[in-house]
Amino acid sequence: MRALVLGLAVSAMAGFAPIGSASAQAIKPAIVYDLGGKFDKSFNEGVYQGAEQFKKATGIDYRDFEIQNDAQREQALRRFARDGFSPIVAVGFSQATALEKVAKEFPDTKFTLIDMVVNAPNVQSVVFKEQEGSYLVGLLAAMASKTGKVGFVGGMDIPLIRRFACGYVQGVKAANPSADVFQNMTGTTGAAWTDPVKGAELAKSQIDRGADVVYHAAGGTGIGVLRAAADAGKLGIGVDSNQNGMHPGKVLTSMLKRVDVATLTAFSDAKDGKWKPGVMVLGLNEKGVDWALDDNNKALITPAMKAAADKAAAGIVAGSIKVHDYMADGKCPL
Amino acid sequence: MSAPVPLPAWADRLLMPLLALATAALAAALLLFGIGENPADALAIMLRGALGSGEGIGFTLYYATNFIFTGLAVALAYHAGLFNIGAEGQATMAGIGAALFIFAAEPITQGFLLIPIGIVGAMIFGAVWAAIPGWLQAWRGSHVVITTIMFNFLAAIVSVYLLVNVIGKEGSMQPETRLIADGAQLWTMQAMLGALGFKSPSTPLNFAFVLALLAAFAVWVLIFRSKFGFHLRLIGTGNDAARYAGINTQRMIVLAMALSGALAAGMAVNEVMGVQHRVVIEFTSGYGFVGIAVALMGRNHPVGVILSALLFGALYQGGTELAFERPAITRDLIVTLSGLVIFCVGALDQLYRKPLAQLLARREPG
Numbered sequence: 266m267r268a269l270v271l272g273l274a275v276s277a278m279a280g281f282a283p284i285g286s287a288s289a290q291a292i293k294p295a296i297v298y299d300l301g302g303k304f305d306k307s308f309n310e311g312v313y314q315g316a317e318q319f320k321k322a323t324g325i326d327y328r329d330f331e332i333q334n335d336a337q338r339e340q341a342l343r344r345f346a347r348d349g350f351s352p353i354v355a356v357g358f359s360q361a362t363a364l365e366k367v368a369k370e371f372p373d374t375k376f377t378l379i380d381m382v383v384n385a386p387n388v389q390s391v392v393f394k395e396q397e398g399s400y401l402v403g404l405l406a407a408m409a410s411k412t413g414k415v416g417f418v419g420g421m422d423i424p425l426i427r428r429f430a431c432g433y434v435q436g437v438k439a440a441n442p443s444a445d446v447f448q449n450m451t452g453t454t455g456a457a458w459t460d461p462v463k464g465a466e467l468a469k470s471q472i473d474r475g476a477d478v479v480y481h482a483a484g485g486t487g488i489g490v491l492r493a494a495a496d497a498g499k500l501g502i503g504v505d506s507n508q509n510g511m512h513p514g515k516v517l518t519s520m521l522k523r524v525d526v527a528t529l530t531a532f533s534d535a536k537d538g539k540w541k542p543g544v545m546v547l548g549l550n551e552k553g554v555d556w557a558l559d560d561n562n563k564a565l566i567t568p569a570m571k572a573a574a575d576k577a578a579a580g581i582v583a584g585s586i587k588v589h590d591y592m593a594d595g596k597c598p599l
Numbered sequence: 600m601s602a603p604v605p606l607p608a609w610a611d612r613l614l615m616p617l618l619a620l621a622t623a624a625l626a627a628a629l630l631l632f633g634i635g636e637n638p639a640d641a642l643a644i645m646l647r648g649a650l651g652s653g654e655g656i657g658f659t660l661y662y663a664t665n666f667i668f669t670g671l672a673v674a675l676a677y678h679a680g681l682f683n684i685g686a687e688g689q690a691t692m693a694g695i696g697a698a699l700f701i702f703a704a705e706p707i708t709q710g711f712l713l714i715p716i717g718i719v720g721a722m723i724f725g726a727v728w729a730a731i732p733g734w735l736q737a738w739r740g741s742h743v744v745i746t747t748i749m750f751n752f753l754a755a756i757v758s759v760y761l762l763v764n765v766i767g768k769e770g771s772m773q774p775e776t777r778l779i780a781d782g783a784q785l786w787t788m789q790a791m792l793g794a795l796g797f798k799s800p801s802t803p804l805n806f807a808f809v810l811a812l813l814a815a816f817a818v819w820v821l822i823f824r825s826k827f828g829f830h831l832r833l834i835g836t837g838n839d840a841a842r843y844a845g846i847n848t849q850r851m852i853v854l855a856m857a858l859s860g861a862l863a864a865g866m867a868v869n870e871v872m873g874v875q876h877r878v879v880i881e882f883t884s885g886y887g888f889v890g891i892a893v894a895l896m897g898r899n900h901p902v903g904v905i906l907s908a909l910l911f912g913a914l915y916q917g918g919t920e921l922a923f924e925r926p927a928i929t930r931d932l933i934v935t936l937s938g939l940v941i942f943c944v945g946a947l948d949q950l951y952r953k954p955l956a957q958l959l960a961r962r963e964p965g
Binding site for chain 2: 302303328329330331332333334335336337339340341343344358359361362370421422423424453454455595
């Protein structure tokens with residue numbers, strides 16, 4: 266199967282690029298970002314960073330496109346595919362329907378879809394177990410909290426963000442069963458991802474109610490959440506990218522979702538002839554999600570906290586700790 | 600928004616929009632020049648992208664379909680003196696309505712009967728969503744500009760609630776419904792031309808474009824050739840005069856808003872039944888707001904609305920091509936460029952009225 270796909274890919278590229286050996290091919294990578302845009306300080310930007318890393322390491326340039334509306338998803342994917350780009354990274358679950366269609370039209374082009382699954386012989390789907398990473402930062406939040414009250418600010422109220430929240434609550438309760446978790450969603454439209462003012466207001470109201478650690482899963486809105494927590498002398502928790510450095514010493518940790526690694530891997534694998542279709546579920550075990558520990562938050566994480574987080578991570582990897590996935594049944598047990 | 604300085608019709612309807620466009624083009628050229636791009640090249644790419652290929656034309660007309668519907672919605676209400684800012688929300692609700700009607704009818708029929716059912720569903724939902732602010736205006740005196748803006752937010756909230764909790768697809772991260780049945784999907788232009796023996800590229804352009812043109816004709820007949828339209832325009836020119844003339848102005852205001860909402864629903868028909876084949880969150884993408892600029896530039900006349908909708912369609916598609924071709928030109932710059940055009944044709948529209956009137960008056964002594 267893999268050989269077949271590879272063969273197809275090579276023959277597809279014959280038209281515009283010299284055929285290299287199977288181990289190092291000349292590739293023309295491309296990215297189609299989601300509506301959030303390239304520089305959202307979070308999810309899309311992670312993809313951008315991965316692509317930039319690839320460019321730096323290999324000298325191979327890439328093209329990208331930021332869509333403005335839903336109709337452009339298909340247009341952009343088709344346009345890149347027709348111009349001979351491959352692999353094409355489609356960022357975000359919203360691309361799935363368009364990708365499904367375009368992937369069928371261009372069976373020789375490699376597509377990598379991030380955050381959603383499309384089953385097609387030329388599509389690689391990368392999804393993450395956000396609940397596992399959120400569980401760990403929840404655990405850390407509960408241990409860092411002096412008041413026994415922690416907060417969560419989500420972006421748009423969608424199942425994916427409830428999955429973050431649910432994992433977080435489970436982690437908090439695992440460390441402190443009597444802890445209170447305040448949860449707020451910023452909004453119900455796409456604007457909820459880019460509203461730092463409202464994010465700050467929500468974080469402040471949670472802090473007023475006694476929360477001293479606030480985790481956000483809200484894209485650009487989270488910038489306001491972290492700022493409000495830092496201004497109030499409390500702790501924030503970042504998401505997706507490592508946001509510890511935004512307010513050093515005031516960000517407890519960040520829940521990392523390694524879309525940058527996923528992008529870099531997709532590009533490099535395509536270059537090395539190792540790219541293969543199928544579903545990749547990246548959890549703690551695959552280092553697809555993690556929590557960030559660096560110089561900025563070293564002082565905040567006590568050895569006991571680190572030990573507890575490591576133990577929980579090992580438990581999740583081993584399967585002795587089961588983190589419930591909200592999206593499996595649309596419910597959160599806690 | 601009355602015109603204080605009179606102008607000959609040709610100058611008002613043709614010259615003024617063109618002058619406004621030229622202003623926008625000049626500002627855009629300066630902007631492009633400022634970031635080191637050649638404005639002439641950019642214009643060439645935009646023109647070629649919008650009109651230079653079958654695919655480009657398809658996308659241009661697809662965008663234009665949305666703008667014709669929302670432009671007509673704004674224009675019709677405007678003739679009754681109502682400024683409907685709510686086409687966005689009305690289209691959102693209309694999309695929900697189309698999906699609900701189609702889903703309800705699917706167990707009974709899978710055939711093309713679903714298409715009129717979906718369209719009726721969209722129109723009812725769009726009309727009701729617009730009629731409520733109309734009613735509030737007519738009987739409670741709540742200004743329709745304020746209420747329609749608020750109803751946009753309400754529509755967004757209601758649609759998210761429904762898409763996430765009620766009619767959303769199980770296990771989907773994207774708040775969206777499942778696909779509507781094949782029978783409910785409007786014929787694509789590709790399929791329609793294919794049936795006639797022509798080959799064409801795959802674009803979102805579909806039968807809704809034909810519906811949009813029919814709607815424009817219907818609006819023209821309604822406004823300019825019917826008693827109802829006469830009453831409508833009478834209200835638009837003076838509410839008191841209309842009342843003294845024996846017109847039930849309150850009823851007319853509600854009706855005008857309902858019709859306006861039903862027109863905005865056409866945009867949802869295009870997106871939901873013609874392109875996406877499902878209701879996706881925020882499928883309206885701001886087309887409702889652009890409709891305001893389309894109506895203003897088209898002087899609230901159906902023909903003008905079609906022309907300015909084509910222009911905005913070309914702008915959208917040409918802008919997309921520009922962003923593809925020139926990595927230095929980002930999405931945000933494209934938004935800025937369209938913003939400049941909207942600003943110039945919408946807000947600065949009257950800028951040249953006075954100098955132009957003086958100029959013309961000098962040329963025609965007496």
